[in-house]
Amino acid sequence: MAGDRTVTTPNALPMTALWWQTCATYQVYPRSFQDTNGDGIGDLKGIEQRLEYLEALGVDAIWISPIYPSPMADFGYDITDYCGVDPRFGTLADFDELLAQAHARGLKVLLDFVPNHTSDRHPWFAESRSSRDNPKRDWYLWRDPAPDGGPPNNWISDFGGSAWAWDAPTGQYYYHAFLKEQADLNWRNPAVQAAMFDVMRFWFDRGVDGFRIDVLWHMVKAADFPDNPPNPAYQPEMGEMHRVLQLNSTDQPEVLGIAADMRAIADSYDAKGQGDRVLIGEIYLPVDRLMRYYGRERAGVHLPFNFQLIDAPWEARSLAKLITEYEAALPPGGWPNWVLGNHDRSRVATKRGHAQALVAAMLLLTLRGTPTLYYGDELGLSDVAIPAALVQDPRELREPGRGLGRDPVRTPMPWDESRNAGFTAGRPWLPLNTDWPTRNAARMADEPHSILTLYRRLLAVRRAHLALSIGDFALLDAEGDVFAYERRHNAERLIVALNLGARPHRLQLPGWASNCRLLLSTLPGEARAGDAAMLLRGNEGVILTSD
Numbered sequence: 001m002a003g004d005r006t007v008t009t010p011n012a013l014p015m016t017a018l019w020w021q022t023c024a025t026y027q028v029y030p031r032s033f034q035d036t037n038g039d040g041i042g043d044l045k046g047i048e049q050r051l052e053y054l055e056a057l058g059v060d061a062i063w064i065s066p067i068y069p070s071p072m073a074d075f076g077y078d079i080t081d082y083c084g085v086d087p088r089f090g091t092l093a094d095f096d097e098l099l100a101q102a103h104a105r106g107l108k109v110l111l112d113f114v115p116n117h118t119s120d121r122h123p124w125f126a127e128s129r130s131s132r133d134n135p136k137r138d139w140y141l142w143r144d145p146a147p148d149g150g151p152p153n154n155w156i157s158d159f160g161g162s163a164w165a166w167d168a169p170t171g172q173y174y175y176h177a178f179l180k181e182q183a184d185l186n187w188r189n190p191a192v193q194a195a196m197f198d199v200m201r202f203w204f205d206r207g208v209d210g211f212r213i214d215v216l217w218h219m220v221k222a223a224d225f226p227d228n229p230p231n232p233a234y235q236p237e238m239g240e241m242h243r244v245l246q247l248n249s250t251d252q253p254e255v256l257g258i259a260a261d262m263r264a265i266a267d268s269y270d271a272k273g274q275g276d277r278v279l280i281g282e283i284y285l286p287v288d289r290l291m292r293y294y295g296r297e298r299a300g301v302h303l304p305f306n307f308q309l310i311d312a313p314w315e316a317r318s319l320a321k322l323i324t325e326y327e328a329a330l331p332p333g334g335w336p337n338w339v340l341g342n343h344d345r346s347r348v349a350t351k352r353g354h355a356q357a358l359v360a361a362m363l364l365l366t367l368r369g370t371p372t373l374y375y376g377d378e379l380g381l382s383d384v385a386i387p388a389a390l391v392q393d394p395r396e397l398r399e400p401g402r403g404l405g406r407d408p409v410r411t412p413m414p415w416d417e418s419r420n421a422g423f424t425a426g427r428p429w430l431p432l433n434t435d436w437p438t439r440n441a442a443r444m445a446d447e448p449h450s451i452l453t454l455y456r457r458l459l460a461v462r463r464a465h466l467a468l469s470i471g472d473f474a475l476l477d478a479e480g481d482v483f484a485y486e487r488r489h490n491a492e493r494l495i496v497a498l499n500l501g502a503r504p505h506r507l508q509l510p511g512w513a514s515n516c517r518l519l520l521s522t523l524p525g526e527a528r529a530g531d532a533a534m535l536l537r538g539n540e541g542v543i544l545t546s547d
Helices: 044-049 051-057 092-104 122-128 188-208 254-271 286-292 315-330 348-352 354-364 394-398 442-446 453-464
Strands: 005-007 015-017 024-029 061-063 107-112 117-119 164-166 172-175 182-186 209-213 277-282 338-339 370-374 474-476 484-489 492-497 507-509 517-521 533-537 541-545
Touching: 015 061, 044 092, 051 092, 051 453, 061 338, 092 107, 092 188, 107 188, 117 122, 172 182, 188 254, 209 254, 254 277, 277 315, 315 474, 315 484, 348 354, 348 370, 354 492, 354 541, 394 517, 442 453, 453 517, 492 533, 533 541
Parallel strands: 024 061, 024 370, 061 107, 107 209, 209 277, 338 370
Antiparallel strands: 005 015, 117 182, 164 172, 474 484, 484 492, 492 541, 507 533, 517 541
């Protein structure tokens, strides 16, 4: 197949690396990427307009957050039509043109797939709630009240409050893991499975290269709906959802079979000679439970999202332990993946600081496996403070003041120094980062030592050196704040050394590396190296090569 590369992975026979194993993926939040019609909301034509930027950045695939028709109670994660495009973003023809233009530039395109729930305005739900004997009643999760007339159990919505909404006309509650406007589907119903699998085929048939599957671990609930146990570690600042442990409302064994069915659909397109399709599962679970989603008797999703770096202690020995334990936990043939942030979590520059954001970029793009970048992180964007009057996110509106809102990480992309940073001719739907006159793509592209320039160089180096994506990974001895590792592929050997602190540190090099040269540093100027050691400056990351 075009684009395949022969590789050797640790403790395995030679295999063929597929595009999704060597690629770097870039998440686009469409509302905030580029507006072309002046309504203050990004659109599909805007993404198409910025494909040249993405190609120059050096990513290989784009994942687009939901673009389907929606009342936008949760900004597109409440869907009324899985096979259409919301007019705010454009038309189905606009999507087809975006897909064609992306493919012409060698960029793969992934869509968000939201199978756990629909909007309460979806025609399926309108039928389901119309009467208890409607044929679609069992497409959703309906239950009688508890003996006291209240909700059927103690399950809590991820957005706070009971996860059950009362429907007076039919005298039952329906379940919603998120907002009451997002009714959960009954994935134990074969008709629901068939309908949603047809949605996957609809987009695959149009040429989409894969899906990121939203809240995959939520999709099946315990059949008898028992209470969830209380969380002994609960603290109010964690958010109300954490008052209980979601043992019965998430991560049920049956979801693994559904994931395998989805994988079989994706694999069927390769069998037809139409190219490999990839499935990425959103799964917030401990590593041992996460690994089950790779599949056992049957293959599961290709990449169960690995979110560990987002909240990991930023300390060398802790990172070394986290990474080696994750690698050791992978099942045979399981491919690793890494992320630093997304549309739900605080930005890396906010969590790690601007100096360490560059080091974090080098970590993300030199670990074995598939990295996913979040739009704007390549500019070093930080979380943006949103005045109370401008808050949009229902998460924040339902539990204000707890820092749970997602608006701060979804603000518009600053493109240049023109009005509204070149994002829109109208009023942006969320405020821009306050430093946009200097922190914007056009200006930073011309700065030789900007974080954007570093990302471009890192992605170019990663593409040029297969050792950085698919090569073996081995820790190196290091002291203090230094985290160092070797990447090997065939005869190529590279060293990555990251100083996670602000003080300089000396790194002893292995004997074979005495004549290594500097391939890339996160800081300007030459890192100082001797025959057997090198001095890493504070907040510096380096890549050394033996060639």
